[in-house]
Structure formats: C-alpha cells, structure tokens
Amino acid sequence: MTFTFERSQRIAVLGGGPGGYEAALAGAQLGAEVTLVERIGVGGSAVLTDVVPSKTLIATAEASNAIGEAGDLGVQFFTRTESGRASRPSVTVNLEAVNRRLLMLARQQSEDMKSQLIKAGVRIVQGDGRLDGPNRLVVSTGKGKARTDFDEIDADTLVVSVGASPRILPSAKPDGERILTWTQLYMLDEVPEHIIVVGSGVTGAEFASAYRALGAEVTLVSSRDQVLPGEDADAARVIENVFKRNGLQVLSKSRAEKVERDGDEVVVTLSDGREVRGSHCLMAVGSIPNTAGIGLEEAGVQLAESGHIRVNRVARTSVPSIYAAGDCSDLLPLASVASMQGRTAVYHAMGDAVSPTELRNVTSNIFTQPEIATVGWSQKQIEEGIAQGDIYKLPLASNPRAKMMGIKDGFVKLFARTGSGTVIGGVVVAPKASELVLPIALAVEHRLTVDQLARAFSVYPSLSGSITDAARAMHIVG
Missing domain, CATH: 3.50.50.60 (FAD/NAD(P)-binding domain)
Structure with a gap:
C-alpha cells in the first residue's frame, strides 16, 4: 500500500545497518523520497564484520562439534592404513577456507540488501556523513580515505543508524595479528x-x-x-x-x-x-557507539554519558525531525531491535500506524553450544518483586527427542503471572534454542495463558514438546 502526500516526504538515513536498511525500505514502501548514506556497504558492520560472519563461523563450529560427538550415537569414522588396519581420523578445520566462505556470504548478503533497496527506489550514497542541523546531511564522497567531494542532502526526517565499534583499551591495543x-x-x-x-x-x-x-x-x-x-x-x-x-x-x-x-x-x-x-x-x-564527530550535539540531539543517543519508544530523539535506530541508540543492542526501531521511526515520522517498541517482548539469543534464548521478564526480576510470577523449569534431558539426539544439557523454563497464568517470559537452553523460543515469544506477545499454550499440539517426539509439557505442568485450576 502506497501513501500519497501533497509533497513527497524526504527521508535521509545515515548508516545502512539493520536499522538503517529497514528505515529506508519502509520509507520507500510508504512513498517517501529516501536517500541512504553508508560508509562501508549496505548492511553495515552487522552484516560485513559482525553478526553474519560470526554466526557463520559458529555454524562451522557446530558442524565440527557434531562430528566429534557422533560417536555417542553409534556413528564411527575410520580410515584404513596401508596395512589395512582401521585408524580413527582426526577432525580438522581449514580456517582460511572457513573465513573465505563467511566473508563471501557477508558480501552476498550486503549485495542482496543493496539490490532490495535499489528495487524499492532508494538512492544510495557511499561516503562519510554527518548532520548539518536537524534537516540536512553533509556527505564526503569520492574514492579512498581522503574523500574530497561533498554532497548535501536535505530531508524532512533524518534517521541515524551508525552502529557501534569494539571498545579499545589503552592497555590492550589490537594489532590485527595477535x-x-x-x-x-x-x-x-x-x-x-x-x-x-x-x-x-x-x-x-x-x-x-x-x-x-x-x-x-x-x-x-x-x-x-x-x-x-x-x-x-x-x-x-x-x-x-x-x-x-x-x-x-x-x-x-x-x-x-x-x-x-x-x-x-x-x-x-x-x-x-x-x-x-x-x-x-x-x-x-564491549562496544562504543559511533556517535562522536557526526554533528549530533550541534543539532541538539541529547546523548547519554556513554555516547548513546537517547530515544523514546518510537525511536525519536530530543529533536522532532531526528530518529535513531540500532546500537548507537540507548535501547537493546540487537539486530532485531534495530530493525524494529528503523521501521517504527519511519512509520511514526510519516503518520502511519505504529506500535511502540516493548522491550519486554524482545527475544534474544546467545549462540554458544548449547544456545541460550530468552524473552520477557526474567527470573531475577520475579525474585526481586519487579514482576509477579510463578516459575517452572523442565530439564531437557527428560525430553524423549533430546534422548534420541544425545542431548544432555539444557532446559525449558517458563514464567507465568501469578493467578492468571499469563505467560510473561521464558528461557530455553538447547541446541537451536533460537528456533525453539518462538512459541514462548508468541505467548508473551499475545498474552496467552499457560493453558492456552499447553493446548497447542506439539509433535511427538520433539524438543518443542518440552514447552507444552512445561506449560501443562503450570495448569491453572479453574
């Protein structure tokens, strides 16, 4: 659906990471004239040097781990020596090939995102941008480190999504080698x-x-x-x-x-x-936001002591025409949150229907082995009395599918509002917890009770069956 205005709204986005990408795409879909300024490539550091390459490396590590643990399932690897005797080979990793693949995937993802923006009608400018007041970006363009050409972009709305960089300690300066x-x-x-x-x-x-x-x-x-x-x-x-x-x-x-x-x-x-x-x-x-020296304070944008941009629940800053999304803002530093902020900012700026970001509904995941996925209120908050809830924890080792797969570590934990049984949070520790947590996230988002969650048919046997089992154990007698 395309909205029409007396004059097409002009949106300028500084930074093409998840937040900037989604802001630009949303603006184009709503009929705005959108310009995206990005320094290193669409997708930003999240795609090119952070999330995409790191999770690709972790996927390789998981594959290596699976081979190493296959013996527990009765799968054995042998080669034959010249004498014909069986010999167990070692699992080796060609890190140069792994890194070549993950950087290639990162570039492909960046190019895919760039193509999507161009197809939607977004103008992309590669260069270093800074704010020149509340309605203008000045971009230094050209090739090489010494960008000598300049482009001025006027806009009704600015969205800042410049991300963050690794924190560097004076006593531990990286040399890029060791x-x-x-x-x-x-x-x-x-x-x-x-x-x-x-x-x-x-x-x-x-x-x-x-x-x-x-x-x-x-x-x-x-x-x-x-x-x-x-x-x-x-x-x-x-x-x-x-x-x-x-x-x-x-x-x-x-x-x-x-x-x-x-x-x-x-x-x-x-x-x-x-x-x-x-x-x-x-x-x-840790990391520090890339907010220094880009004209934010001169434009009147309030920053936290940490340098993060202060935003409200619709990603708006202290300046009405300026919004901020992603790790440079003072919300959760998650790619999913950045994307939501980017869309929310543009929807709000253009007068479209908007749902303010609710942090308690945000799902996050840690890609260790096993993974940790969380959503909603935490056990600590319940124990401190910030939220009222009951807690139930079900070890994954009791799940029949987990036994078949040789999974020994992990659990499903649900938090439900005392009295009503409304699901207010949960934790999953398991292989692919990032996939398993979705039913709990849906329950939190839509305020389902443990009984409503338990009535869903989970496949038998399945790891997700532990979620309905846990919900069933928290049945509210009525």
Whole structure:
C-alpha cells in the first residue's frame, strides 16, 4: 500500500545497518523520497564484520562439534592404513577456507540488501556523513580515505543508524595479528593454538565456545563470578559447566590489567599479577557507539554519558525531525531491535500506524553450544518483586527427542503471572534454542495463558514438546 502526500516526504538515513536498511525500505514502501548514506556497504558492520560472519563461523563450529560427538550415537569414522588396519581420523578445520566462505556470504548478503533497496527506489550514497542541523546531511564522497567531494542532502526526517565499534583499551591495543577485536578474527589463516578471550559477556562466550569447538585451546578471562553475568543464572551455569567439561579454562574473578605481544605469543597480565600466555588474544570488552564527530550535539540531539543517543519508544530523539535506530541508540543492542526501531521511526515520522517498541517482548539469543534464548521478564526480576510470577523449569534431558539426539544439557523454563497464568517470559537452553523460543515469544506477545499454550499440539517426539509439557505442568485450576 502506497501513501500519497501533497509533497513527497524526504527521508535521509545515515548508516545502512539493520536499522538503517529497514528505515529506508519502509520509507520507500510508504512513498517517501529516501536517500541512504553508508560508509562501508549496505548492511553495515552487522552484516560485513559482525553478526553474519560470526554466526557463520559458529555454524562451522557446530558442524565440527557434531562430528566429534557422533560417536555417542553409534556413528564411527575410520580410515584404513596401508596395512589395512582401521585408524580413527582426526577432525580438522581449514580456517582460511572457513573465513573465505563467511566473508563471501557477508558480501552476498550486503549485495542482496543493496539490490532490495535499489528495487524499492532508494538512492544510495557511499561516503562519510554527518548532520548539518536537524534537516540536512553533509556527505564526503569520492574514492579512498581522503574523500574530497561533498554532497548535501536535505530531508524532512533524518534517521541515524551508525552502529557501534569494539571498545579499545589503552592497555590492550589490537594489532590485527595477535591481539584482535572480533572484527579482525576473520583474517586468521589457521585455528589459533591457544586463544585467550578477555571478556565473558555474550561476544566473549560465543567466540570462546566456537574456537574451542574448532580445536583451539581456549582460556576465558572473566572479571565476574561466572560467565554471562547478565543472563539467566541457571542458563549461565549450564554454559560454564559445558565449557569446563569441553576443556575450556575459565578464570573467574580475574580482571585483565594489560595485554602485550611477546614475539609470536601474547601475554595477558591479570590484576593480581598472574600472567596468561597464548598465541592470540581476543578483546571482547564491549562496544562504543559511533556517535562522536557526526554533528549530533550541534543539532541538539541529547546523548547519554556513554555516547548513546537517547530515544523514546518510537525511536525519536530530543529533536522532532531526528530518529535513531540500532546500537548507537540507548535501547537493546540487537539486530532485531534495530530493525524494529528503523521501521517504527519511519512509520511514526510519516503518520502511519505504529506500535511502540516493548522491550519486554524482545527475544534474544546467545549462540554458544548449547544456545541460550530468552524473552520477557526474567527470573531475577520475579525474585526481586519487579514482576509477579510463578516459575517452572523442565530439564531437557527428560525430553524423549533430546534422548534420541544425545542431548544432555539444557532446559525449558517458563514464567507465568501469578493467578492468571499469563505467560510473561521464558528461557530455553538447547541446541537451536533460537528456533525453539518462538512459541514462548508468541505467548508473551499475545498474552496467552499457560493453558492456552499447553493446548497447542506439539509433535511427538520433539524438543518443542518440552514447552507444552512445561506449560501443562503450570495448569491453572479453574
């Protein structure tokens, strides 16, 4: 459906990541005149150096892990020596080929997104953009680092979606060879002999899990009591136990003071004086928004102390004509949230029907092995009295399909409003938890009760059967 206006609205989008892409696409679909400014390519760092390549690497790690664990299911791999004797081969990973493939997939995804925008009628300008007041972008264009040509883009609405970059510590500066950020990992030709991961948040845990599955020795330096300190405590405990069982060393309550290169090694010095030596070090200590020096404050846009752009539930900033989406804003740093913000911003700016973003309905996933998926209120919030709810946890080991697949770790946990039984949240720890959590997300979004969720027919046997089993166990007598 195309809306018509007395004068076509002009929308300029700065940054072509998930938020900017969706904003541009939504604007074009509503009949606006849309210009997208992107520095490195459509899709931004999310597609080219972050989400797409990292999850592709993790998919390879999962395949390697599956081969290694196939023996538990009775599948055995043997080759024959010259004498005819059976010999068990080792699983090896060609990291150069893996990285070549994941970067190719990232470029393909970027080109696909670019084609979609061009087909929709979006004008794409490649260059470095900055705001010149509340209704104009100035873009430096041209080839190479020294962009000498300039383009001025006037607009009724600006959408800022400039993303974030890895945080760099002065005492641990990446060199792109041995000391690395997560955007630099894809330059490696071989699986690291021993990679030290500094930071046990989502990024650190995901890469630690992946590289251990790929065959690297891994040491995870965590400043907290356990890995994934911001996640469901039961889920984090499962992941840490799996890490340790798989030979991944976790150094809890250990803060990295500095990281230095020593020839072909790296030395991580901890705050208590201990040293950890390895072949490589991945710095996964968070990210900072790319909001400095692009004219936001001069245009009157309010920023948080962290540099993130303050937005309301329709992605609007303190300046009525300027919206912000994605990791540069002060909402959840998730690609799905960025996409929703981008669409919501344009719908609101153009007077279309809009549903303000409800963070409690957002589903998130951590791509460790097994994965952790969450939605809605958390157990911690219930225990602290912020939300009123009952909790039920069902171990995945009791699920018949899990037994058939050799799955030993994981669970399904549901949270339901006390009294009404309305589903208000849940946690899934399982292989492909990102796929299994959807029924719980739908229940949260549409305020279904545990009885309504339990009445859905799950396939027998299936992992999703644990969701209806858990809901059935929370039956509200009425």
